[in-house]
Amino acid sequence: MGIIRAKDVTFEYIRRDEEGNVEGITTAVDNVSLNVKQGDFIAILGHNGSGKSTLAKHINAILYPTEGTVWVDGMDTADEEKVWDIRRTAGMVFQNPDNQIIGQVVEEDVGFGPENMGVPAKEIWERVEESLKAVGMYEFRKHSPNKLSGGQKQRVSIAGVLAMHPKCIVLDEPTAMLDPRGRKEVIRAVRALNDVEGVTVVLITHYMEEIIYADKVFVMDKGRIAMEGTPKEIFSEVEDLQELRLDVPQVTLLAYELQKRGIMLPDGILTAEELAEALHLR
Amino acid sequence: MLRDITLGQYYQTESVIHRLDPRVKLAGTLLFIISLFFFRNFLGYMIAASFLFLVIRLSHVPFRFMVKGMRAVLFLLLLTVVFNLFLTPGEALVSVWKLTITKEGLRTAVTMAVRLAMLVVGSSVMTLTTTPNNLTDGMEKGLRPLKLFRVPVHEVAMMMSIALRFIPILMEETDKIMKAQIARGADFESGNLIRRAKALVPLMVPLFISAFRRANDLAMAMEARCYRGGDGRTKMKPLIYRSRDRIAYLCILVYLVAGIWLGRLELPVAG
Numbered sequence: 001m002g003i004i005r006a007k008d009v010t011f012e013y014i015r016r017d018e019e020g021n022v023e024g025i026t027t028a029v030d031n032v033s034l035n036v037k038q039g040d041f042i043a044i045l046g047h048n049g050s051g052k053s054t055l056a057k058h059i060n061a062i063l064y065p066t067e068g069t070v071w072v073d074g075m076d077t078a079d080e081e082k083v084w085d086i087r088r089t090a091g092m093v094f095q096n097p098d099n100q101i102i103g104q105v106v107e108e109d110v111g112f113g114p115e116n117m118g119v120p121a122k123e124i125w126e127r128v129e130e131s132l133k134a135v136g137m138y139e140f141r142k143h144s145p146n147k148l149s150g151g152q153k154q155r156v157s158i159a160g161v162l163a164m165h166p167k168c169i170v171l172d173e174p175t176a177m178l179d180p181r182g183r184k185e186v187i188r189a190v191r192a193l194n195d196v197e198g199v200t201v202v203l204i205t206h207y208m209e210e211i212i213y214a215d216k217v218f219v220m221d222k223g224r225i226a227m228e229g230t231p232k233e234i235f236s237e238v239e240d241l242q243e244l245r246l247d248v249p250q251v252t253l254l255a256y257e258l259q260k261r262g263i264m265l266p267d268g269i270l271t272a273e274e275l276a277e278a279l280h281l282r
Numbered sequence: 283m284l285r286d287i288t289l290g291q292y293y294q295t296e297s298v299i300h301r302l303d304p305r306v307k308l309a310g311t312l313l314f315i316i317s318l319f320f321f322r323n324f325l326g327y328m329i330a331a332s333f334l335f336l337v338i339r340l341s342h343v344p345f346r347f348m349v350k351g352m353r354a355v356l357f358l359l360l361l362t363v364v365f366n367l368f369l370t371p372g373e374a375l376v377s378v379w380k381l382t383i384t385k386e387g388l389r390t391a392v393t394m395a396v397r398l399a400m401l402v403v404g405s406s407v408m409t410l411t412t413t414p415n416n417l418t419d420g421m422e423k424g425l426r427p428l429k430l431f432r433v434p435v436h437e438v439a440m441m442m443s444i445a446l447r448f449i450p451i452l453m454e455e456t457d458k459i460m461k462a463q464i465a466r467g468a469d470f471e472s473g474n475l476i477r478r479a480k481a482l483v484p485l486m487v488p489l490f491i492s493a494f495r496r497a498n499d500l501a502m503a504m505e506a507r508c509y510r511g512g513d514g515r516t517k518m519k520p521l522i523y524r525s526r527d528r529i530a531y532l533c534i535l536v537y538l539v540a541g542i543w544l545g546r547l548e549l550p551v552a553g
Contacts, residue, residue: 060506084508092506099496100503104415104447111518113507124518146450160507 003168003200004036004059004090009068011054011223028054030223031068038167041194041201043211043231046220047245052204055220056172059202060092073167088117091161093171097153097178106148106156107132107141113164124163131159134197135189151182155189162193168200169193175207183207208241209249212270219244232268251275293410299341300411303527304420310534311408317541318397318404326545327396333537334404343410351406352399359398366391418443423521436512444500452493459488 011029014022028051036042046052057063058070061077073089075082091113094100103109107128114124132138135155145153154174161169171190175183187210194201203210211217217234219227221244227234234241238256241248248256255269255278264282269275299307314330321327338348352359372386412420422439429435460470463484470481 062502062506084510087506087508092503094499094503094506096496096499098451099499102444102447102500102504102507104443108415108518112504112509115516115518116508116510118514118516120516121518121520124516128518145447164507 002035003038003073004034004202005071006032006034006055006058006065007069008033009055009058009065009070011051011058011063012066027223029058029065032220032223032225033068034218034225034228036168036200036202038200039194039198040215041191041213042203043214043217044202044204044220045206045208045211045217045234045246047206050220051223052220053172054223056092056170056202056204059090059168059170061086062092088113088164089166090168090170091164091166093154093157093161093169093174095173095176097150097157100157101145101153101160104144105141106137106143106145109145109156110141110159110163113160117164127163127165128159131162132156134162134193135159149182150178151185154178154182154186158186158189158193162197162199166199168202170202170204172204173206174203175205175210183210187213206246208235208247208252212249219246231270234268235270236267292413293343293347295342297340297342297411298526299337299407301526302411302530303521303523304412304416305424305521305523306527306530306534307408307412308417308420308424310530311405313534313538314404315401317538317545318400320542321545323545323547325547326541327393327400329537329541329544330400333541334400334407337407338403341407341411343407347410348403348406351402355398355402359395362394362398363391366394414446415443418446419517419519419521436515440512448493448496451496452489455492456485456489459485 009029009032010027013026013028015024015026017023030051032051032055044052044055054063058065058077059072061072061083064078070077072086075086075089077083077086101109102112110128110131111124114127119127128141129138132141135158137152137155137159140148140152140156145156148156158169158171158174169190174190175186178186190201190203191213193199203214205211211234212231214231217227217229217231218225219234219241226244227237227240235248235252238248238253249270251272251274252269255265255275259265259267265275265278269278314334318327318330321330338345367383367387368381370384370387370390372384374382375385375388376383409417418439421442422435425433425435460468464470468481468484470478470485472478473481
Protein backbone atom coordinates (compact mmCIF):
# COMPACT_ATOMS: atom_id res chain seq x y z
CA MET A 1 0.00 0.00 0.00
CA GLY A 2 1.26 3.46 -0.88
CA ILE A 3 1.95 6.38 1.39
CA ILE A 4 -1.18 8.17 0.17
CA ARG A 5 -4.16 6.24 -0.98
CA ALA A 6 -7.58 7.58 -1.90
CA LYS A 7 -10.53 5.38 -2.68
CA ASP A 8 -13.70 6.68 -4.31
CA VAL A 9 -13.29 10.07 -2.68
CA THR A 10 -16.11 12.55 -3.17
CA PHE A 11 -16.26 15.95 -1.53
CA GLU A 12 -19.24 18.27 -1.64
CA TYR A 13 -19.32 21.93 -0.67
CA ILE A 14 -22.77 22.68 0.66
CA ARG A 15 -23.89 26.26 0.22
CA ARG A 16 -26.48 27.52 2.66
CA ASP A 17 -28.62 30.64 2.67
CA GLU A 18 -28.98 32.89 5.72
CA GLU A 19 -31.46 30.60 7.46
CA GLY A 20 -29.17 27.62 7.03
CA ASN A 21 -31.21 25.91 4.36
CA VAL A 22 -29.30 24.08 1.69
CA GLU A 23 -29.10 26.28 -1.38
CA GLY A 24 -26.99 24.09 -3.55
CA ILE A 25 -24.31 21.48 -3.57
CA THR A 26 -21.06 21.76 -5.46
CA THR A 27 -19.20 18.55 -5.99
CA ALA A 28 -15.57 19.66 -5.86
CA VAL A 29 -14.05 16.18 -5.91
CA ASP A 30 -15.96 13.47 -7.68
CA ASN A 31 -15.15 9.82 -7.12
CA VAL A 32 -11.37 10.07 -7.19
CA SER A 33 -9.08 7.15 -6.46
CA LEU A 34 -5.32 7.32 -6.45
CA ASN A 35 -2.32 5.61 -5.00
CA VAL A 36 1.02 7.31 -4.34
CA LYS A 37 4.15 5.27 -3.66
CA GLN A 38 6.69 6.34 -1.03
CA GLY A 39 9.42 8.44 -2.65
CA ASP A 40 7.43 9.35 -5.74
CA PHE A 41 7.10 12.79 -7.27
CA ILE A 42 3.46 13.21 -8.18
CA ALA A 43 1.96 16.17 -9.99
CA ILE A 44 -1.72 17.02 -10.00
CA LEU A 45 -2.58 19.33 -12.84
CA GLY A 46 -5.77 21.20 -13.53
CA HIS A 47 -7.13 24.64 -14.29
CA ASN A 48 -8.97 26.78 -11.72
CA GLY A 49 -11.93 25.06 -10.15
CA SER A 50 -10.89 21.57 -11.20
CA GLY A 51 -10.91 20.39 -7.58
CA LYS A 52 -7.17 19.88 -7.27
CA SER A 53 -6.74 22.09 -4.18
CA THR A 54 -9.74 20.50 -2.49
CA LEU A 55 -8.21 17.10 -3.10
CA ALA A 56 -4.88 18.31 -1.67
CA LYS A 57 -6.52 19.45 1.56
CA HIS A 58 -7.78 15.92 2.09
CA ILE A 59 -4.25 14.61 2.33
CA ASN A 60 -3.50 16.89 5.29
CA ALA A 61 -6.81 16.14 7.08
CA ILE A 62 -7.93 19.75 6.68
CA LEU A 63 -10.96 18.43 4.81
CA TYR A 64 -12.60 15.03 5.21
CA PRO A 65 -14.21 13.22 2.31
CA THR A 66 -18.00 13.31 2.08
CA GLU A 67 -17.80 9.81 0.69
CA GLY A 68 -14.90 7.41 0.31
CA THR A 69 -11.69 7.22 2.33
CA VAL A 70 -8.21 8.74 2.26
CA TRP A 71 -5.34 6.93 3.96
CA VAL A 72 -2.04 8.60 4.75
CA ASP A 73 0.65 6.11 5.73
CA GLY A 74 -2.11 3.67 6.60
CA MET A 75 -4.04 6.14 8.78
CA ASP A 76 -7.62 7.02 7.88
CA THR A 77 -7.83 10.85 7.68
CA ALA A 78 -11.38 10.78 9.05
CA ASP A 79 -10.03 9.35 12.32
CA GLU A 80 -9.93 12.38 14.61
CA GLU A 81 -7.41 10.84 16.99
CA LYS A 82 -4.88 10.49 14.19
CA VAL A 83 -5.16 14.08 12.94
CA TRP A 84 -1.84 15.28 14.36
CA ASP A 85 0.04 12.16 13.25
CA ILE A 86 -1.35 12.61 9.76
CA ARG A 87 -0.36 16.27 9.67
CA ARG A 88 3.18 15.50 10.71
CA THR A 89 3.42 12.69 8.15
CA ALA A 90 2.05 14.77 5.30
CA GLY A 91 3.18 18.39 5.52
CA MET A 92 1.49 21.05 3.47
CA VAL A 93 2.72 24.18 1.69
CA PHE A 94 0.10 26.70 0.60
CA GLN A 95 -0.22 29.17 -2.22
CA ASN A 96 0.29 32.51 -0.53
CA PRO A 97 3.75 32.72 1.04
CA ASP A 98 2.81 35.69 3.25
CA ASN A 99 -0.14 33.96 4.86
CA GLN A 100 1.70 30.88 6.06
CA ILE A 101 4.80 32.33 7.68
CA ILE A 102 4.23 32.73 11.40
CA GLY A 103 7.65 33.69 12.74
CA GLN A 104 9.17 37.14 12.56
CA VAL A 105 12.58 35.72 11.85
CA VAL A 106 13.21 33.00 9.24
CA GLU A 107 14.71 30.50 11.69
CA GLU A 108 11.87 31.01 14.16
CA ASP A 109 9.32 30.27 11.50
CA VAL A 110 11.06 27.06 10.51
CA GLY A 111 11.13 26.08 14.18
CA PHE A 112 7.37 26.61 14.57
CA GLY A 113 6.35 23.12 13.47
CA PRO A 114 8.84 21.23 15.66
CA GLU A 115 7.91 23.50 18.60
CA ASN A 116 4.29 22.44 18.18
CA MET A 117 5.34 18.81 18.11
CA GLY A 118 7.18 19.20 21.40
CA VAL A 119 10.66 18.53 20.03
CA PRO A 120 13.44 19.47 22.54
CA ALA A 121 15.14 22.82 21.88
CA LYS A 122 18.50 21.37 20.88
CA GLU A 123 16.98 19.10 18.28
CA ILE A 124 14.83 21.94 16.92
CA TRP A 125 17.99 23.88 16.13
CA GLU A 126 19.47 20.88 14.30
CA ARG A 127 16.29 20.42 12.30
CA VAL A 128 16.07 24.12 11.45
CA GLU A 129 19.64 24.16 10.25
CA GLU A 130 19.32 21.07 8.06
CA SER A 131 15.94 22.17 6.63
CA LEU A 132 17.16 25.63 5.73
CA LYS A 133 20.26 24.14 4.13
CA ALA A 134 18.11 21.72 2.12
CA VAL A 135 16.22 24.59 0.49
CA GLY A 136 19.26 26.83 0.22
CA MET A 137 18.04 29.48 2.65
CA TYR A 138 20.52 28.96 5.48
CA GLU A 139 22.29 32.29 5.02
CA PHE A 140 18.94 34.08 5.43
CA ARG A 141 18.15 32.46 8.79
CA LYS A 142 18.36 35.73 10.75
CA HIS A 143 16.36 37.77 8.24
CA SER A 144 12.82 39.02 8.58
CA PRO A 145 10.48 37.15 6.20
CA ASN A 146 9.04 40.49 5.09
CA LYS A 147 12.29 41.37 3.38
CA LEU A 148 12.50 38.20 1.26
CA SER A 149 11.31 37.69 -2.31
CA GLY A 150 8.29 35.50 -3.03
CA GLY A 151 10.41 32.54 -4.08
CA GLN A 152 12.55 32.83 -0.98
CA LYS A 153 9.50 33.04 1.27
CA GLN A 154 8.07 29.94 -0.35
CA ARG A 155 11.36 28.09 0.21
CA VAL A 156 11.19 29.11 3.87
CA SER A 157 7.67 27.66 4.01
CA ILE A 158 8.98 24.42 2.54
CA ALA A 159 11.78 24.36 5.11
CA GLY A 160 9.15 24.91 7.81
CA VAL A 161 7.36 21.77 6.71
CA LEU A 162 10.59 19.85 6.21
CA ALA A 163 11.66 20.55 9.80
CA MET A 164 8.73 18.42 10.94
CA HIS A 165 10.39 15.45 9.19
CA PRO A 166 7.36 14.51 7.10
CA LYS A 167 7.33 11.49 4.84
CA CYS A 168 5.38 13.42 2.29
CA ILE A 169 4.95 17.05 1.31
CA VAL A 170 1.85 18.36 -0.42
CA LEU A 171 2.40 21.64 -2.23
CA ASP A 172 -0.82 23.41 -3.13
CA GLU A 173 0.04 25.69 -6.05
CA PRO A 174 3.21 26.92 -4.38
CA THR A 175 4.25 28.91 -7.42
CA ALA A 176 0.96 30.54 -8.40
CA MET A 177 1.87 33.90 -6.89
CA LEU A 178 5.51 33.96 -7.92
CA ASP A 179 7.44 35.44 -10.82
CA PRO A 180 9.20 33.06 -13.26
CA ARG A 181 12.45 33.25 -11.32
CA GLY A 182 10.76 32.48 -8.03
CA ARG A 183 8.95 29.58 -9.68
CA LYS A 184 12.24 28.08 -10.83
CA GLU A 185 13.77 28.45 -7.36
CA VAL A 186 10.87 26.70 -5.70
CA ILE A 187 10.68 23.87 -8.21
CA ARG A 188 14.41 23.31 -7.90
CA ALA A 189 14.08 23.10 -4.11
CA VAL A 190 11.17 20.68 -4.41
CA ARG A 191 13.07 18.43 -6.80
CA ALA A 192 16.05 18.40 -4.48
CA LEU A 193 13.83 17.26 -1.61
CA ASN A 194 12.53 14.43 -3.68
CA ASP A 195 15.88 13.36 -5.13
CA VAL A 196 18.18 13.91 -2.18
CA GLU A 197 15.97 13.52 0.88
CA GLY A 198 13.63 10.98 -0.64
CA VAL A 199 10.51 12.84 0.51
CA THR A 200 7.34 11.96 -1.37
CA VAL A 201 6.13 15.06 -3.18
CA VAL A 202 2.62 15.87 -4.34
CA LEU A 203 2.78 19.03 -6.42
CA ILE A 204 -0.46 20.73 -7.31
CA THR A 205 -0.12 23.21 -10.12
CA HIS A 206 -1.54 24.61 -13.29
CA TYR A 207 1.83 25.29 -14.88
CA MET A 208 2.63 22.50 -17.32
CA GLU A 209 6.36 23.11 -17.34
CA GLU A 210 6.54 22.23 -13.65
CA ILE A 211 5.35 18.69 -14.11
CA ILE A 212 7.98 17.44 -16.51
CA TYR A 213 10.08 16.10 -13.63
CA ALA A 214 7.20 14.20 -12.06
CA ASP A 215 7.11 10.41 -11.93
CA LYS A 216 3.40 10.44 -12.48
CA VAL A 217 0.86 13.07 -13.44
CA PHE A 218 -2.85 13.24 -12.72
CA VAL A 219 -4.89 15.75 -14.72
CA MET A 220 -8.08 16.86 -13.00
CA ASP A 221 -11.16 18.36 -14.54
CA LYS A 222 -14.52 19.07 -12.91
CA GLY A 223 -13.50 17.12 -9.82
CA ARG A 224 -12.59 13.97 -11.71
CA ILE A 225 -9.28 12.55 -12.80
CA ALA A 226 -9.37 13.14 -16.54
CA MET A 227 -5.94 11.78 -17.47
CA GLU A 228 -3.14 9.97 -15.70
CA GLY A 229 0.29 8.79 -16.72
CA THR A 230 3.92 9.81 -17.01
CA PRO A 231 4.63 13.36 -18.21
CA LYS A 232 5.57 11.93 -21.60
CA GLU A 233 2.29 10.10 -21.94
CA ILE A 234 0.34 13.16 -20.84
CA PHE A 235 2.15 15.49 -23.20
CA SER A 236 1.55 13.23 -26.17
CA GLU A 237 -2.15 14.04 -25.90
CA VAL A 238 -1.85 17.65 -26.96
CA GLU A 239 -5.43 17.89 -28.20
CA ASP A 240 -6.90 16.44 -25.00
CA LEU A 241 -4.88 18.87 -22.91
CA GLN A 242 -6.06 21.82 -24.95
CA GLU A 243 -9.60 20.63 -24.53
CA LEU A 244 -9.04 20.72 -20.75
CA ARG A 245 -7.89 24.35 -21.14
CA LEU A 246 -4.32 23.63 -20.13
CA ASP A 247 -1.37 25.41 -21.69
CA VAL A 248 0.91 22.94 -23.36
CA PRO A 249 4.61 24.03 -23.15
CA GLN A 250 5.76 25.77 -26.31
CA VAL A 251 8.37 23.14 -27.15
CA THR A 252 5.82 20.35 -26.92
CA LEU A 253 3.40 22.36 -29.00
CA LEU A 254 6.05 23.05 -31.64
CA ALA A 255 6.98 19.36 -31.84
CA TYR A 256 3.30 18.51 -32.12
CA GLU A 257 2.75 20.98 -34.96
CA LEU A 258 5.87 19.72 -36.77
CA GLN A 259 4.60 16.18 -36.38
CA LYS A 260 1.28 17.18 -37.87
CA ARG A 261 3.08 18.63 -40.91
CA GLY A 262 4.69 15.29 -41.51
CA ILE A 263 8.02 15.57 -39.72
CA MET A 264 8.73 12.32 -37.94
CA LEU A 265 9.30 13.03 -34.24
CA PRO A 266 8.76 10.97 -31.09
CA ASP A 267 5.65 11.75 -29.02
CA GLY A 268 5.64 13.89 -25.87
CA ILE A 269 8.76 16.01 -26.28
CA LEU A 270 9.23 18.01 -23.08
CA THR A 271 12.37 20.13 -23.36
CA ALA A 272 14.11 22.20 -26.01
CA GLU A 273 17.19 19.94 -25.77
CA GLU A 274 15.09 16.89 -26.44
CA LEU A 275 13.55 18.48 -29.53
CA ALA A 276 16.92 19.65 -30.80
CA GLU A 277 18.33 16.16 -30.42
CA ALA A 278 15.35 14.54 -32.12
CA LEU A 279 15.64 16.94 -35.04
CA HIS A 280 19.38 16.38 -35.24
CA LEU A 281 19.00 12.59 -35.36
CA ARG A 282 16.72 12.74 -38.34
CA MET B 283 5.52 56.07 2.41
CA LEU B 284 3.60 53.82 4.78
CA ARG B 285 6.03 50.97 4.59
CA ASP B 286 8.83 53.06 6.06
CA ILE B 287 7.28 52.77 9.48
CA THR B 288 9.27 50.39 11.61
CA LEU B 289 7.63 48.59 14.41
CA GLY B 290 8.66 49.02 17.97
CA GLN B 291 11.77 51.08 18.31
CA TYR B 292 14.39 48.44 18.85
CA TYR B 293 17.89 49.83 18.60
CA GLN B 294 20.31 47.16 17.38
CA THR B 295 23.60 47.13 19.27
CA GLU B 296 25.60 44.97 21.63
CA SER B 297 25.23 45.62 25.35
CA VAL B 298 24.63 43.94 28.68
CA ILE B 299 21.15 45.42 28.79
CA HIS B 300 20.33 44.00 25.35
CA ARG B 301 21.38 40.54 26.44
CA LEU B 302 19.35 40.53 29.65
CA ASP B 303 16.40 38.20 29.90
CA PRO B 304 13.27 40.10 28.81
CA ARG B 305 11.58 39.12 32.07
CA VAL B 306 14.23 41.04 34.01
CA LYS B 307 13.65 44.09 31.87
CA LEU B 308 9.88 43.87 32.15
CA ALA B 309 9.97 43.48 35.93
CA GLY B 310 12.66 46.13 36.25
CA THR B 311 10.72 48.69 34.24
CA LEU B 312 7.54 48.02 36.15
CA LEU B 313 9.27 48.33 39.53
CA PHE B 314 11.09 51.46 38.42
CA ILE B 315 7.82 53.11 37.40
CA ILE B 316 6.16 52.14 40.66
CA SER B 317 9.10 53.43 42.65
CA LEU B 318 8.65 56.88 41.08
CA PHE B 319 5.38 57.27 42.94
CA PHE B 320 6.86 56.53 46.36
CA PHE B 321 9.31 59.38 46.65
CA ARG B 322 8.63 62.27 48.97
CA ASN B 323 11.79 64.29 48.53
CA PHE B 324 14.18 65.31 45.79
CA LEU B 325 16.76 62.80 46.95
CA GLY B 326 14.53 59.94 45.71
CA TYR B 327 14.30 61.48 42.27
CA MET B 328 18.04 62.01 42.23
CA ILE B 329 18.59 58.33 42.97
CA ALA B 330 16.07 57.30 40.29
CA ALA B 331 17.68 59.64 37.75
CA SER B 332 21.17 58.33 38.44
CA PHE B 333 19.95 54.73 38.25
CA LEU B 334 18.26 55.48 34.92
CA PHE B 335 21.34 57.31 33.65
CA LEU B 336 23.54 54.35 34.57
CA VAL B 337 21.27 51.90 32.77
CA ILE B 338 21.19 54.12 29.67
CA ARG B 339 24.98 54.30 29.64
CA LEU B 340 25.17 50.52 29.96
CA SER B 341 22.72 50.03 27.11
CA HIS B 342 24.94 51.83 24.55
CA VAL B 343 21.84 53.42 23.03
CA PRO B 344 22.44 57.09 22.15
CA PHE B 345 20.64 59.40 24.54
CA ARG B 346 18.67 61.18 21.80
CA PHE B 347 16.78 57.95 21.09
CA MET B 348 15.62 57.93 24.70
CA VAL B 349 14.33 61.46 24.45
CA LYS B 350 12.58 60.68 21.17
CA GLY B 351 9.83 58.93 23.07
CA MET B 352 9.27 62.16 24.99
CA ARG B 353 8.03 63.94 21.90
CA ALA B 354 4.87 61.85 21.84
CA VAL B 355 3.94 62.84 25.38
CA LEU B 356 5.19 66.41 25.24
CA PHE B 357 1.68 67.81 24.93
CA LEU B 358 0.46 65.76 27.86
CA LEU B 359 3.47 66.86 29.86
CA LEU B 360 2.89 70.54 29.18
CA LEU B 361 -0.79 70.20 29.96
CA THR B 362 -0.03 68.58 33.31
CA VAL B 363 2.51 71.22 34.18
CA VAL B 364 0.22 74.13 33.27
CA PHE B 365 -2.79 72.77 35.11
CA ASN B 366 -0.85 71.96 38.22
CA LEU B 367 0.96 75.26 38.13
CA PHE B 368 -2.14 77.42 38.03
CA LEU B 369 -4.87 75.39 39.59
CA THR B 370 -3.33 74.16 42.82
CA PRO B 371 -4.57 76.18 45.77
CA GLY B 372 -2.05 77.34 48.36
CA GLU B 373 0.41 80.05 49.22
CA ALA B 374 0.65 82.54 46.34
CA LEU B 375 4.05 83.01 44.77
CA VAL B 376 3.44 85.12 41.67
CA SER B 377 0.15 86.61 40.62
CA VAL B 378 -0.49 87.92 37.12
CA TRP B 379 -4.00 89.01 36.14
CA LYS B 380 -6.32 86.20 37.24
CA LEU B 381 -3.62 83.53 37.23
CA THR B 382 -1.78 82.68 40.37
CA ILE B 383 1.16 80.41 40.73
CA THR B 384 1.30 78.88 44.16
CA LYS B 385 4.22 77.36 45.96
CA GLU B 386 2.42 74.02 46.19
CA GLY B 387 1.46 74.26 42.52
CA LEU B 388 5.05 74.81 41.48
CA ARG B 389 6.16 71.84 43.51
CA THR B 390 3.50 69.45 42.13
CA ALA B 391 4.11 70.66 38.59
CA VAL B 392 7.81 69.97 38.79
CA THR B 393 7.29 66.61 40.48
CA MET B 394 4.76 65.51 37.89
CA ALA B 395 6.96 66.59 35.01
CA VAL B 396 9.95 64.75 36.40
CA ARG B 397 7.91 61.64 37.10
CA LEU B 398 6.35 61.57 33.66
CA ALA B 399 9.66 62.19 31.92
CA MET B 400 11.39 59.40 33.80
CA LEU B 401 8.47 57.08 33.25
CA VAL B 402 8.67 57.57 29.50
CA VAL B 403 12.44 57.34 29.31
CA GLY B 404 12.38 54.31 31.61
CA SER B 405 10.00 52.39 29.37
CA SER B 406 11.93 53.50 26.29
CA VAL B 407 15.00 51.78 27.69
CA MET B 408 13.05 48.54 27.67
CA THR B 409 11.59 48.86 24.16
CA LEU B 410 14.87 50.12 22.69
CA THR B 411 16.87 47.20 24.01
CA THR B 412 14.39 44.35 23.53
CA THR B 413 13.07 43.03 20.21
CA PRO B 414 9.26 42.85 20.08
CA ASN B 415 9.23 39.06 19.86
CA ASN B 416 11.66 38.76 22.74
CA LEU B 417 9.32 40.97 24.73
CA THR B 418 6.33 38.77 23.86
CA ASP B 419 8.29 35.69 24.90
CA GLY B 420 9.15 37.40 28.17
CA MET B 421 5.53 38.25 28.81
CA GLU B 422 4.39 34.74 28.00
CA LYS B 423 6.80 33.15 30.42
CA GLY B 424 6.74 35.90 33.04
CA LEU B 425 2.96 35.96 33.25
CA ARG B 426 2.57 32.20 33.25
CA PRO B 427 1.37 32.11 36.88
CA LEU B 428 -1.73 34.02 35.70
CA LYS B 429 -2.77 30.84 33.94
CA LEU B 430 -4.04 29.65 37.30
CA PHE B 431 -6.64 32.41 37.07
CA ARG B 432 -7.58 31.23 33.60
CA VAL B 433 -5.86 34.08 31.83
CA PRO B 434 -4.98 32.76 28.33
CA VAL B 435 -1.35 33.87 28.54
CA HIS B 436 -0.02 31.78 25.68
CA GLU B 437 -2.85 32.76 23.37
CA VAL B 438 -2.41 36.45 24.07
CA ALA B 439 1.33 36.21 23.46
CA MET B 440 0.72 34.31 20.21
CA MET B 441 -1.78 36.93 19.10
CA MET B 442 0.69 39.68 19.82
CA SER B 443 3.47 38.06 17.86
CA ILE B 444 1.16 37.36 14.91
CA ALA B 445 -0.02 40.96 15.00
CA LEU B 446 3.59 42.11 14.95
CA ARG B 447 4.27 39.91 11.93
CA PHE B 448 1.21 41.09 10.00
CA ILE B 449 1.26 44.81 10.69
CA PRO B 450 3.93 45.51 8.03
CA ILE B 451 2.10 43.27 5.55
CA LEU B 452 -1.20 45.02 6.11
CA MET B 453 0.54 48.38 5.88
CA GLU B 454 1.94 47.46 2.52
CA GLU B 455 -1.50 46.31 1.46
CA THR B 456 -3.07 49.60 2.57
CA ASP B 457 -0.49 51.37 0.52
CA LYS B 458 -1.37 49.26 -2.53
CA ILE B 459 -5.12 49.72 -2.18
CA MET B 460 -4.62 53.45 -1.68
CA LYS B 461 -2.54 53.73 -4.82
CA ALA B 462 -5.04 51.68 -6.80
CA GLN B 463 -7.84 53.95 -5.64
CA ILE B 464 -5.85 57.13 -6.25
CA ALA B 465 -5.20 55.86 -9.77
CA ARG B 466 -8.95 55.66 -10.24
CA GLY B 467 -9.51 59.19 -8.95
CA ALA B 468 -9.97 58.73 -5.20
CA ASP B 469 -8.97 61.74 -3.16
CA PHE B 470 -7.44 61.15 0.26
CA GLU B 471 -5.76 64.47 0.74
CA SER B 472 -8.11 67.39 0.22
CA GLY B 473 -11.06 68.54 2.25
CA ASN B 474 -11.54 68.88 5.97
CA LEU B 475 -10.99 66.19 8.55
CA ILE B 476 -14.47 64.69 8.21
CA ARG B 477 -14.21 64.48 4.42
CA ARG B 478 -10.84 62.83 4.66
CA ALA B 479 -12.10 60.35 7.22
CA LYS B 480 -15.00 59.54 4.92
CA ALA B 481 -12.62 58.94 2.04
CA LEU B 482 -10.98 56.24 4.15
CA VAL B 483 -14.12 54.10 4.32
CA PRO B 484 -13.70 52.60 0.82
CA LEU B 485 -10.13 51.83 1.87
CA MET B 486 -11.10 50.02 5.05
CA VAL B 487 -13.58 47.65 3.40
CA PRO B 488 -11.12 45.85 1.08
CA LEU B 489 -8.47 45.98 3.78
CA PHE B 490 -10.71 44.21 6.27
CA ILE B 491 -11.80 41.60 3.75
CA SER B 492 -8.20 40.86 2.94
CA ALA B 493 -7.25 40.73 6.62
CA PHE B 494 -9.97 38.17 7.29
CA ARG B 495 -8.88 36.10 4.32
CA ARG B 496 -5.30 36.18 5.54
CA ALA B 497 -6.42 35.19 9.02
CA ASN B 498 -8.26 32.23 7.58
CA ASP B 499 -5.25 31.14 5.52
CA LEU B 500 -2.91 31.57 8.45
CA ALA B 501 -5.12 29.53 10.76
CA MET B 502 -5.14 26.72 8.22
CA ALA B 503 -1.37 26.91 7.78
CA MET B 504 -0.86 26.83 11.55
CA GLU B 505 -3.09 23.81 11.93
CA ALA B 506 -1.33 22.09 9.07
CA ARG B 507 1.86 22.57 11.05
CA CYS B 508 0.36 20.85 14.09
CA TYR B 509 -0.40 23.99 16.11
CA ARG B 510 -2.85 23.15 18.88
CA GLY B 511 -2.37 25.80 21.55
CA GLY B 512 0.30 26.19 24.17
CA ASP B 513 0.11 22.77 25.85
CA GLY B 514 2.87 20.34 25.01
CA ARG B 515 4.74 22.96 23.03
CA THR B 516 8.49 23.34 23.35
CA LYS B 517 10.46 26.49 22.73
CA MET B 518 13.21 26.88 20.20
CA LYS B 519 14.70 29.71 22.22
CA PRO B 520 13.74 28.94 25.82
CA LEU B 521 14.22 31.73 28.33
CA ILE B 522 16.72 30.71 30.99
CA TYR B 523 17.99 32.97 33.76
CA ARG B 524 21.75 33.37 33.69
CA SER B 525 24.05 34.90 36.28
CA ARG B 526 23.83 38.33 34.65
CA ASP B 527 20.06 38.22 35.07
CA ARG B 528 20.41 37.40 38.75
CA ILE B 529 22.87 40.26 39.20
CA ALA B 530 20.42 42.57 37.42
CA TYR B 531 17.63 41.54 39.78
CA LEU B 532 19.94 42.26 42.69
CA CYS B 533 20.74 45.73 41.30
CA ILE B 534 17.04 46.49 40.93
CA LEU B 535 16.45 45.37 44.50
CA VAL B 536 19.28 47.51 45.84
CA TYR B 537 17.93 50.49 43.91
CA LEU B 538 14.42 49.94 45.23
CA VAL B 539 15.48 49.62 48.86
CA ALA B 540 17.86 52.56 48.73
CA GLY B 541 15.53 54.76 46.68
CA ILE B 542 12.44 54.18 48.72
CA TRP B 543 14.20 54.37 52.05
CA LEU B 544 16.07 57.60 51.26
CA GLY B 545 13.31 59.00 49.09
CA ARG B 546 10.77 58.90 51.87
CA LEU B 547 12.87 60.55 54.56
CA GLU B 548 11.57 63.85 55.91
CA LEU B 549 14.30 66.22 54.83
CA PRO B 550 14.62 69.65 56.43
CA VAL B 551 14.36 71.37 53.03
CA ALA B 552 11.59 69.72 51.10
CA GLY B 553 12.18 69.41 47.36
